[in-house]
Amino acid sequence: MELIFLGTGAGMPSKQRNTSSVVLNLSAEKEGYWMFDCGEATQHQLLRTSIKPRKINKIFITHLHGDHLFGLPGFLGSRSFLGGEEKLTIYGPVGIKQWIEVTMHITRTHLTYPLDIIEVQEGGVLFENDHFTVTTKELQHVIQCFGFRIEQKPLPGKLFIEKAFEAGVPKGPLLKRLKEGEDVRLDDGTIVYSKDVTGEAQKGFTVAILGDTRICSAAKELAQDANILVHEATFDMETGDLAKEYGHSTIGHAAQTAKEANVDVLIANHISARFMPSDLAKLKEQGQSIFPELLIAEDFSHYEWKNGFLESK
Amino acid sequence: MELIFLGTGAGMPSKQRNTSSVVLNLSAEKEGYWMFDCGEATQHQLLRTSIKPRKINKIFITHLHGDHLFGLPGFLGSRSFLGGEEKLTIYGPVGIKQWIEVTMHITRTHLTYPLDIIEVQEGGVLFENDHFTVTTKELQHVIQCFGFRIEQKPLPGKLFIEKAFEAGVPKGPLLKRLKEGEDVRLDDGTIVYSKDVTGEAQKGFTVAILGDTRICSAAKELAQDANILVHEATFDMETGDLAKEYGHSTIGHAAQTAKEANVDVLIANHISARFMPSDLAKLKEQGQSIFPELLIAEDFSHYEWKNGFLESK
Ligand SMILES: [Zn+2]
Ligand SMILES: [Zn+2]
Numbered sequence: 001m002e003l004i005f006l007g008t009g010a011g012m013p014s015k016q017r018n019t020s021s022v023v024l025n026l027s028a029e030k031e032g033y034w035m036f037d038c039g040e041a042t043q044h045q046l047l048r049t050s051i052k053p054r055k056i057n058k059i060f061i062t063h064l065h066g067d068h069l070f071g072l073p074g075f076l077g078s079r080s081f082l083g084g085e086e087k088l089t090i091y092g093p094v095g096i097k098q099w100i101e102v103t104m105h106i107t108r109t110h111l112t113y114p115l116d117i118i119e120v121q122e123g124g125v126l127f128e129n130d131h132f133t134v135t136t137k138e139l140q141h142v143i144q145c146f147g148f149r150i151e152q153k154p155l156p157g158k159l160f161i162e163k164a165f166e167a168g169v170p171k172g173p174l175l176k177r178l179k180e181g182e183d184v185r186l187d188d189g190t191i192v193y194s195k196d197v198t199g200e201a202q203k204g205f206t207v208a209i210l211g212d213t214r215i216c217s218a219a220k221e222l223a224q225d226a227n228i229l230v231h232e233a234t235f236d237m238e239t240g241d242l243a244k245e246y247g248h249s250t251i252g253h254a255a256q257t258a259k260e261a262n263v264d265v266l267i268a269n270h271i272s273a274r275f276m277p278s279d280l281a282k283l284k285e286q287g288q289s290i291f292p293e294l295l296i297a298e299d300f301s302h303y304e305w306k307n308g309f310l311e312s313k
Numbered sequence: 314m315e316l317i318f319l320g321t322g323a324g325m326p327s328k329q330r331n332t333s334s335v336v337l338n339l340s341a342e343k344e345g346y347w348m349f350d351c352g353e354a355t356q357h358q359l360l361r362t363s364i365k366p367r368k369i370n371k372i373f374i375t376h377l378h379g380d381h382l383f384g385l386p387g388f389l390g391s392r393s394f395l396g397g398e399e400k401l402t403i404y405g406p407v408g409i410k411q412w413i414e415v416t417m418h419i420t421r422t423h424l425t426y427p428l429d430i431i432e433v434q435e436g437g438v439l440f441e442n443d444h445f446t447v448t449t450k451e452l453q454h455v456i457q458c459f460g461f462r463i464e465q466k467p468l469p470g471k472l473f474i475e476k477a478f479e480a481g482v483p484k485g486p487l488l489k490r491l492k493e494g495e496d497v498r499l500d501d502g503t504i505v506y507s508k509d510v511t512g513e514a515q516k517g518f519t520v521a522i523l524g525d526t527r528i529c530s531a532a533k534e535l536a537q538d539a540n541i542l543v544h545e546a547t548f549d550m551e552t553g554d555l556a557k558e559y560g561h562s563t564i565g566h567a568a569q570t571a572k573e574a575n576v577d578v579l580i581a582n583h584i585s586a587r588f589m590p591s592d593l594a595k596l597k598e599q600g601q602s603i604f605p606e607l608l609i610a611e612d613f614s615h616y617e618w619k620n621g622f623l624e625s626k
Contacts, residue, residue, distance in 0.1 A: 012391045013357050019387075040387040041354035044326050066390050066420045074332075074353040074383045078325045095419045102415050106408045107379045108456055143421055 001026060001152075001205055001305045002313070003228070005269060005297040006045040007037075010234045010248075011067050014273040017299050018045055019067035022209060022230060022269065023056070024150065029131060032086075034058040036148065036209045036230075042071035043078050045299065054084035054113075058127075060134075061092030062211025063145035064099075073103045080111045087114040091126055091136075093144050094119045120146055123218070131204075137222050139213035142247040146211055149222045152204025156181050164197040205305055208263070212270065214244055215253035223261035227305060231257060232270035233296070236279075237286045251283050255290035265310045269297045314339060314465075314518055314618045315626070316541070318582060318610040319358040320350075323547045323561075324380050327586040330612055331358055332380035335522060335543060335582065336369070337463065342444060345399075347371040349461065349522045349543075355384035356391050358612065367397035367426075371440075373447075374405030375524025376458035377412075386416045393424045400427040404439055404449075406457050407432045433459055436531070444517075450535050452526035455560040459524055462535045465517025469494050477510040518618055521576070525583065527557055528566035536574035540618060544570060545583035546609070549592075550599045564596050568603035578623045582610045 002025035009017030019039025026034060033056045035042075046053060053075060062068055072090075079088065090096065097117040104111070120126065123137040123146075131153055139145045159179040169175060169192055174184045181201075183193045206226040213219055213232065223229040234248035243250045249257075251268055258266035268287060275283060280296055287294040295301075295310075302313040315338035322330030332352025339347060346369045348355075359366060366388060375381055385403075392401065403409065410430040417424070433439065436450040439461070446464045451457065472492040482488060482505055487497045494514075496506045519539040526532055526545065536542040547561035556563045562570075564581055571579035581600060588596060593609055600607045608614075608623075615626040 012394055013354075013360065013387075015360055018357075040384065041326075041357050044331075044354050044357070047326065047328055064420050066387055066422065069420065070383070070387045071353065074326075074379055077379050081325055099415060099419045102412060106412045107377050107382065109379065 001029065001207070003207070003230070003267070003303045003305075004049060004051065005299060005301040006042055006049070007039045008269040008271055008297045008299050008301070009067075010232070010270045010272045012273065013039070013041065016277065017271060017273065018042070019070070020270060021045065021071065022297075023051060024207065024209070025051075026132075027055070029152065031132060032057040034060065034150075036060045037062055037068040037211070038071040038075055039067045040070035040074075043075045048300065053079035053082055054086060057086055057088055059088065059090045059092075060126075060146075060148050060209075061090065061096060062139075062147065063141060063143055064093050064095055065143065065212070068211065069096075072100065073107070073109075076100070076104070076111060076115070077107075077109050080109070080113065084113045087116060089116045089118060091118050091120055093146065094121060135222070137218040139211055139218050140216040140247060141212045141214070145213060145247075147208060147213065147219060147222045148210070149206065149208045149226065151206045154201040154204055157199035157201050159198050164192070167192045167197060169197070207305075208261075212248055214247055215249055215257060219257050220261045223257060223263050225262050227264045227308075228267060228303075228310065229258050229261065229263040229265070230267045230269060230297075233268035233283070233287065234270050234272050236275070236283055251287040252290055255287040255294055258294070259291045264293060264308075266291055266294045267297050267301075267303070268294060271296065314342065314520070316520070316543070316580070316614075316616045316618075317362060317364065318612060318614040319355055319362070320352045321582040321584055321610045321612050321614070322380075323545070323583045323585045325586065326352075326354065329590065330584060330586065331355070332383070333583060334358065334384065335610075336364060337520065337522070338364075339445075340368070342465070344445060345370040347373065347463075349373045350375055350381040350524070351384040351388055352380045353383035353387075356388045359388075361613065366392035366395055367399060370399055370401055372401065372403045372405075373439075373459075373461050373522075374403065374409060375452075375460065376454060376456055377406055377408055378456065378525070381524065382409075385413065386420070386422075389413070389417070389424060389428070390420075390422050393422070393426065397426045400429060402429045402431060404431045404433055406459065407434060448535070450531040452524055452531050453529040453560060454525045454527070458526060458560075460521060460526065460532060460535045461523070462519065462521045462539065464519045467514040467517055470512035470514050472511050477505070480505045480510060482510070520618075521574075525561055527560055528562055528570060532570050533574045536570060536576050538575050540577045540621075541580060541616075541623065542571050542574065542576040542578070543580045543582060543610075546581035546596070546600070547583050547585050549588070549596055564600040565603055568600040568607055571607070572604040577606060577621075579604055579607045580610050580614075580616070581607060584609065
């Protein structure tokens with residue numbers, strides 16, 4: 001699992017940071033790439049990575065502010081122009097379907113792939129398959145805004161191959177079925193139980209990616225015991241009143257949520273252009289005084305979650 | 314008068330060229346800045362120039378394809394966020410008003426300035442004041458698409474100040490009125506005629522900026538005797554059939570139009586990403602074999618029209 005930040009700014013693009021977008025690379029997990037938010041010029045940012053638009057099969061939009069949304073029509077058109085054929089599913093607040101449809105209609109855009117737009121009305125499970133569950137909760141912003149918790153299901157335990165051979169299992173497909181948790185019957189009628197030849201199931205990872213929000217319990221619940229929390233930090237500790245007024249968080253709020261939710265690592269994004277690159281050390285310090293495992297993402301920050309640790313790539 | 318090209322690509326952004334936008338700087342003529350088309354990330358391109366969004370007071374949209382349009386909502390929002398208060402007028406094809414309104418509504422964008430959206434239904438005079446006339450004609454693209462002719466009215470002739478003194482005009486405001494073409498009455502009742510103390514009116518400049526089009530008579534009419542023609546060149550001479558099929562021009566079509574319209578300089582833009590930087594010399598040669606005064610614009614190409622010549626800045 002990797003996280004690639006395409007836009008880490010707030011409100012407007014600046015020379016340093018584009019508007020919001022982050023991509024979760026689940027290709028090693030056979031789920032492709034999932035995008036969270038799609039600010040203007042997200043497709044331009046993608047040009048500077050190796051991620052092909054057609055590889056992205058899900059887009060989650062946290063809320064309908066332009067800095068999280070205005071890259072979507074261009075992305076959809078280019079994904080088509082570049083030969084995308086695989087279905088794309090968009091999850092977003094009510095209103096997104098009408099907006100995309102009006103926009104596609106007015107520009108006479110005809111997509112080469114099926115587009116499924118699922119409007120999120122309230123918290124709950126958004127998506128579930130054999131390997132992942134995505135749940136959502138409503139946060140506290142100035143308009144309806146969601147956060148997402150992406151939870152990998154437990155992975156099958158390690159297969160103890162010598163034990164399997166001892167139990168009479170031949171080389172071949174039965175080994176794979178045992179590893180995947182299935183009990184199998186041998187030719188001689190013996191039943192070999194998966195639990196007898198495999199180790200304990202391994203915990204999957206959990207990532208929480210939140211939209212713009214005041215500090216609130218929903219944020220903490222989405223992040224509870226997650227490995228990684230991606231949380232906005234539009235303000236610094238001196239401007240907490242403004243943060244609350246505008247429905248945003250300070251770096252301190254993000255850190256407090258990370259601490260109370262007991263996450264492993266907090267990645268702060270949605271950094272206001274008011275902060276110069278030289279202000280970042282102080283911003284980071286403010287957050288780390290509350291929660292030490294804090295990083296501030298830059299555009300094109302690229303992290304890999306590997307063996308329980310977050311590596312910068 | 315200056316022309317600043319913000320995006321000179323076709324269809325999709327590439328690393329070399331953004332989607333369409335060009336700015337006409339009429340600040341020396343006291344008209345501010347006028348933008349023609351506003352592809353995605355036009356506001357990002359502006360960040361790399363000295364042009365402030367609030368200085369732009371008119372936007373002309375040639376047609377409703379995304380590569381000419383998708384930067385508009387972000388630009389409108391940022392112009393507001395950055396404290397723009399002066400009225401902005403948008404001219405564009407029917408449908409643009411609904412799209413902007415739906416987009417502003419869905420994103421809860423409240424602009425700090427008056428926004429006037431004028432839908433263009435057919436050819437004719439779009440705008441006229443004491444100094445400029447903007448006319449439009451429908452071109453031939455796959456959807457309704459317009460071109461614009463921006464014509465400066467004749468400038469008052471040079472004031473022969475010695476002649477004015479000889480005629481008894483005192484130093485002061487009367488001189489200015491004479492220069493501007495007005496006849497004045499002196500304190501002693503004598504009437505001094507402007508034409509007696511000024512030279513001939515000077516011709517203003519004319520720029521034609523066209524949207525996507527097949528070669529057609531409307532393009533030629535808009536460009537007739539213009540100083541500068543900005544014309545698309547999506548295809549090369551080998552792919553003329555494709556150009557016609559897709560409602561576009563080759564570099565040869567652009568050159569032919571420039572030649573038949575008797576313009577001074579042709580600036581080709583809307584260059585397909587199929588052409589590598591190394592292909593441009595050949596493309597240029599193809600066009601110049603028909604019309605020698607041809608330039609191919611790059612993103613951030615910046616030209617000034619000065620004393621009847623186009624200077625690269
Ligand atoms: Zn935001
Ligand atoms: Zn175009």
